Amino acid sequence: MSNLRKRLYEIIFEADTRAGRIFNEVLLSIILFSVVLVMLESVQSIRIRFLRPLRILEWIITVVFTVEYITRLRVVDKPVKYMLSFYGVIDLLALLPTYLDVILTGGHSLIVLRLFRVLRVFRILKLSQYSYAGKLLTKAMWDSRQKISVFVFFVLLLAVIIGTIMYLIEGEKNGFTSIPIGIYWAIVTLTTVGYGDLSPATGLGQFFSSIVMILGYAIIAVPTGIVTAALITRKHDTNTQVCSNCMFDKHDDDATYCKRCGSLLDFNKKDHI
Secondary structure (H helix, E strand, O other): OOOOHHHHHHHHHHHOHHHHHHHHHHHHHHHHHHHHHHHHHHHHHHHHHHHHHHHHHHHHHHHHHHHHHHHHHOOOOOOOHHOOOOHHHHHHHHHHHHHHHHHHOOHHHHHHHHHHHHHHHHHHHHHHHHOOOOOHHHHHHHOOOOHHHHHHHHHHHHHHHHHHHHHHHHOOHHOOHHHHHHHHHHHHHOOOOOOOOOOOOHHHHHHHHOOOHHHHHHHHHHHHHHHHHHHHOOOOOOOOOHHHHHHOOOOOOOOOOOOOOOOEEOOHHHHHO
């Protein structure tokens, strides 16, 4: 790998260096700006008045993203591997709408795909000041997946029971025309959303509703406690290195070789082997 290619790889894929941190921060700013442009263009009055400036800015951003995408493909050892990775697919989806708008009639309707650019904001987790927090939260949620799954199953079962009871109490004359409608009401009430489109009319139904509302507050606190407990007990690394061979990026702080494919992570060490 040439010195220029190594340098570009470190800047684009690593966030430990000053240059890499600056690159990621600038990229993040452009991504957020592009998302704001998409939202502004969806407002009819703004689109009619500022269509040309918005299109010009959109093309400038698209060209920047295109150059960045091509550069990423050039500096990695396996371009296809990157293209099929999460970020690779998102990067490509962020580019296609603008080009398809030129090729296809009505291609501008694909403007919604530009919002995929917001997913690139997850690159902020590669910045050193956010790396620890991002990994901590992600792994805490992953460690809690079984408990949360059981909790969700319990809530769904509870919603079915409550919905059935409300169907029996209120009946079709009060809007609870079926058990699924009762389940819908139970979910809305348990989550404390309270749309107000369906409410009990009988005294017994209102009393039962009060119990369900109070129960909803207790239920909301459960997943928060599960994840918080995992956060307290979990320790994480802050390594931001990305393997150029397999694109794996979850390495320990003291990692020298990729834990997935065994490739050497430090390019400076490659020069001495």
